[in-house]
Amino acid sequence: MIHAEHLTKRFGELTAVEQVSLDVEEGEVFGFLGPNGAGKTTTIRMLSGLISKTSGTAVVAGCEVGKEADALRLRQQIGILPENVGLYEGSSAYQNLEYFGRLYRMETATMRKNIERLLRMMDLWEKKDVPVETFSKGMKQKLAIARALVHDPILLFLDEPTANLDPEAAKMVRETLLELRKENRTIFLNTHNLDEAQRVCDRVGILRTRLLTVGTPQELQTKLFGHQTVVRLELATEGLAAAVRRRLPSRRVEIVGNDLLVEVVDPDRENPEIADALLAAGGRIRELSQPGLSLEEVYLKLIHEEAPAA
Ligand SMILES: Nc1ncnc2c1ncn2[C@@H]1O[C@H](COP(=O)(O)OP(=O)(O)OP(=O)(O)O)[C@@H](O)[C@H]1O
Ligand SMILES: [Mg+2]
Secondary structure, eight states: OOOEEEEEEEEEEEEEEEEEEEEEOOTTEEEEOOOOOSSSSHHHHTTTTOOOOOOOEETTTEEEEOOGGGGGHHHHHHEESSSSSSOOSSSBHHHHHHHHHHHHHHHHHHHHHHHHHHHHHTOGGGGGEEEEEESOOOHHHHHHHHHHHHHSSSSSEEEEEEOOOHHHHHHHHHHHHHHHHHHOEEEEEESSHHHHHHHSSEEEEEEEEEEEEEEHHHHHHHHHHHHEEEEEEOOOOHHHHHHHHHTOOOEEEEETTEEEEESOHHHHHHHHHHHHHHHHHHHEEEEEOOOOOOOHHHHHHHHOOOOOOO
């Protein structure tokens, strides 16, 4: 759905996005993470044809970005929720969507059907005739997402859809994203919210002008930190640690209190070995677990590393 190679954007002296290559598959929710000024918005604007790229290539929804002949088709296939949503405040929710539908030259009956479906989905149908200026931030954000969907795009670019929302409104928007994913739309999502990325994204990319890494949240955690198995014992002893080391010679084993921390590569294969070695050595296991690291830890590690991991 998105194929970018060496995508680069310079604003005069400043390189905002450098040599970004990435692929996003159809039906995927792809999250773009990175600190302020990392180039996330610039990337979305390039991929959606709102600004020109300096160099590199991108094919989005089968259209070549930057090619005049593909520009209109690209615009029809994608929906955008920009950083600043910019609704017509004096107009009603319905009028806002209708205006966009007409911009896309939608056939009236299809447009009306879509508008109703979207407003109902966003829980705004009852408010369809109310001027937008009376809406709360969350309602406006949902309306702006509806607007990005009026022309039934197959690919959605959402630039921080839950920024500035209270937890409840953010939750509503996230649930909406999960609904959209069920419809098999592809979603490219910029976010600062790591918890959100972990919950709704199939894969995430971490950007700091350059793309530092891409993977599923789980893959990133494993890639950067490896796995660790924590065995809570009735009594952790050097003897038990030694028994595990003999069974898995190349792995790091540490005692912390009555916990044994064991570095593992393939937990499905190695955890039974660990348990077996401990039991054979007379250990009494209270609990064996594989605590996951949060995406936040992965993110902070990457962002603060001097030399970005390729
Ligand atoms: N039109 C522009 N002219 C000049 N510089 C720009 C322009 N747009 C963006 N930049 C610069 O490009 C860099 C990347 O900005 P961008 O808005 O893409 O970051 P971002 O990752 O979206 O940040 P944020 O998380 O704050 O939204 C910044 O240094 C910004 O100042
Ligand atoms: Mg931005």
